[in-house]
Structures are given as structure tokens and as C-alpha cells.
Amino acid sequence: GNSVTQMEGPVTLSEEAFLTINCTYTATGYPSLFWYVQYPGEGLQLLLKATKADDKGSNKGFEATYRKETTSFHLEKGSVQVSDSAVYFCALSRSGAGSYQLTFGKGTKLSVIP
Amino acid sequence: DGGITQSPKYLFRKEGQNVTLSCEQNLNHDAMYWYRQDPGQGLRLIYYSQIVNDFQKGDIAEGYSVSREKKESFPLTVTSAQKNPTAFYLCASSNTEIQPQHFGDGTRLSIL
Numbered sequence: 647g648n649s650v651t652q653m654e655g656p657v658t659l660s661e662e663a664f665l666t667i668n669c670t671y672t673a674t675g676y677p678s679l680f681w682y683v684q685y686p687g688e689g690l691q692l693l694l695k696a697t698k699a700d701d702k703g704s705n706k707g708f709e710a711t712y713r714k715e716t717t718s719f720h721l722e723k724g725s726v727q728v729s730d731s732a733v734y735f736c737a738l739s740r741s742g743a744g745s746y747q748l749t750f751g752k753g754t755k756l757s758v759i760p
Numbered sequence: 761d762g763g764i765t766q767s768p769k770y771l772f773r774k775e776g777q778n779v780t781l782s783c784e785q786n787l788n789h790d791a792m793y794w795y796r797q798d799p800g801q802g803l804r805l806i807y808y809s810q811i812v813n814d815f816q817k818g819d820i821a822e823g824y825s826v827s828r829e830k831k832e833s834f835p836l837t838v839t840s841a842q843k844n845p846t847a848f849y850l851c852a853s854s855n856t857e858i859q860p861q862h863f864g865d866g867t868r869l870s871i872l
Contacts, residue, residue, distance in 0.1 A: 680860055689766075689850055689863035690803075735802065747818070748793075748861055752802040 648673045652736050652751035659726055659758050667721040667754045669710075669736035677738040679703075679712050679719040680748070684733045693721075693734070726758045762787045766851050766864035772872045773838065773845060781836045781867045783851035789862070790855055792834035796820060797848040797866075806849075809834055838869060846870050 653668040671677065678697045682690040694703030699714035708723045719736060736751040764785045773779045785792065791810045795803040805818030809828040823842025828834055834853075838845045848868050852861040 682863075687866075689764075689865045690852075691863070692860040695860055747805060747808065748803075750803045752800060 648677070648738060648740060648749040650736050650738055650749055650751035652734075652754050654752075654754070655733075656755040656757060659756070661728055661758055661760050662725045663758075665721070665723040665726045665730075665756070667734055667736075667756070669719045669721065669751060671717050671719065671736075671738050673717075673738055673740060673749075675740060677740050679710070680737045680739070681708070681710055681719070681721050682735040682737060682750075684735065684753070686732075690735065726756070728758045728760055731756055731758045764851055764853055764862055764864035766849075766867050768867060769865070771867055771869045773869060774872050776840045778837055778839050779869070781838070781849055781851075781869070783834045783836065783864060784832055785834075785851075785853045785862075786832060787853055787862060788831075789853035790831070791853060792828070793852045793854075793861065794818075794824070794826065794834070794836045795850045795852065797850060803850065806836065 649672045651670050680695045681693040683693045684690050694705045696703040696712035702711045710719050710721045733753045733755045735753045737748045739748050767782045793808040794806040797803050804820050806824050807826040809815035812828050812831050815826050815828050825837045848866050850866045851864045854861040
């Protein structure tokens with residue numbers, strides 16, 4: 647079956663530090679990949695997505711590249727801010743089977759300190 | 761603005777009681793979903809519906825029920841059979857597998 651594995655948190659960084667959150671997946675076919683962000687007490691917001699191999703998703707300074715050869719979709723940001731403190735979820739959507747299900751990783755909590 | 765509205769934001773359940781969580785969307789999306797979020801466990805799919813009057817069990821459907829009588833609405837009932845209902849419940853909707861799912865702001869359910 648499908649699965650997503652994220653690096654365990656929590657992750658604590660100083661402001662302006664470089665961020666990497668690792669995400670690897672197992673899936674049949676050619677899934678689409680997503681990063682979602684959840685701020686305290688809120689629902690999930692789409693951060694970025696990639697729909698095919700070698701696609702790079704980017705938004706608000708965050709980037710992730712769909713690597714089929716390593717089945718990875720690592721999230722990166724060059725300089726984090728305090729406002730980036732949140733929980734980040736990697737997810738995949740199975741393609742071509744008529745199913746709309748997303749499979750989520752367990753989430754990685756990021757805290758950025760001034 | 762289009763979006764997903766979940767209500768109430770906080771809900772308390774007494775022992776043996778059924779409670780219903782509301783989810784309404786005005787995005788004209790075909791598919792809707794319910795997830796349960798527990799600390800450190802990510803999101804787990806309870807039920808999903810791809811079209812009106814049809815829905816499918818997800819990974820943890822036991823103790824829950826849903827209906828989809830209208831495209832815009834997908835209420836979730838937490839029944840007394842769900843012995844550990846305390847969690848954060850999230851509703852989502854989407855059109856296709858590739859378009860991302862849009863989420864509501866959640867309902868936090870607690871036991872009295």
C-alpha cells in the first residue's frame with residue numbers, strides 16, 4: 647500500500663537558518679506529492695505540490711523536488727522566520743485509479759526562535 | 761470567497777451520546793473527506809464521498825457514520841460506539857486526484 651515517512655520532530659531552528667524536512671514515500675503508479683502546513687488550532691493549508699517526476703513545487707520561499715529515483719520529496723527553505731513555526735505534513739495522492747485518497751505522513755513540528 | 765466551513769469549533773460529548781459535526785463547502789467540489797487527527801499520528805481517513813448519495817469507508821470508519829444528500833454538505837456523526845472520540849476532526853474537499861484537497865478549520869471534540 648501507499649505510505650509516507652517524514653523525519654520526526656520537533657525541529658527547532660534559529661531565525662534565518664536553513665530548513666530541510668525529509669519525506670520519502672512508497673506508492674504504486676505515479677502519485678502526486680504535496681506539502682501541507684498547519685498553524686496552531688487551524689486546518690491544513692496547501693504549501694506546494696508536484697505532479698510528476700523532476701517537478702519542483704515552490705511557494706513562500708519553500709521548495710521541494712519530486713525525485714522518483716529516490717522516492718523523495720524533501721521540503722527546504724533557505725532562511726526561516728518565526729512565522730514559519732507550524733506543523734508540516736507530506737502527502738501523496740494516488741493517480742489513475744479513480745480514488746481521491748491522500749496518504750499523509752505523521753507531520754513534523756517546526757519551531758523557529760528569534 | 762469559496763471555502764469549507766466546519767461547525768462547531770468545539771464540541772463536547774457525554775457518554776452514550778451521538779454527536780454530529782457539520783461540514784459545508786461552496787467550492788463546487790465533487791469529493792469530500794473526513795479525517796481524524798491525534799497528536800503525533802498525522803491524519804487518518806474516516807470516510808470519503810466522491811459523489812452525492814455515495815460514500816466509502818476509510819481506514820478508521822468504525823464508530824462513525826456519514827451522509828451525502830447534497831453536494832455541498834458532508835456531516836459526520838460520532839456514535840456512542842466510538843469509544844475514544846477525543847480528537848481534532850478535519851473536513852476536506854477536492855475535484856480530482858491531482859488538485860489539492862482544501863481543508864476546513866476543524867472541530868475539536870472532547871468527552872465530558
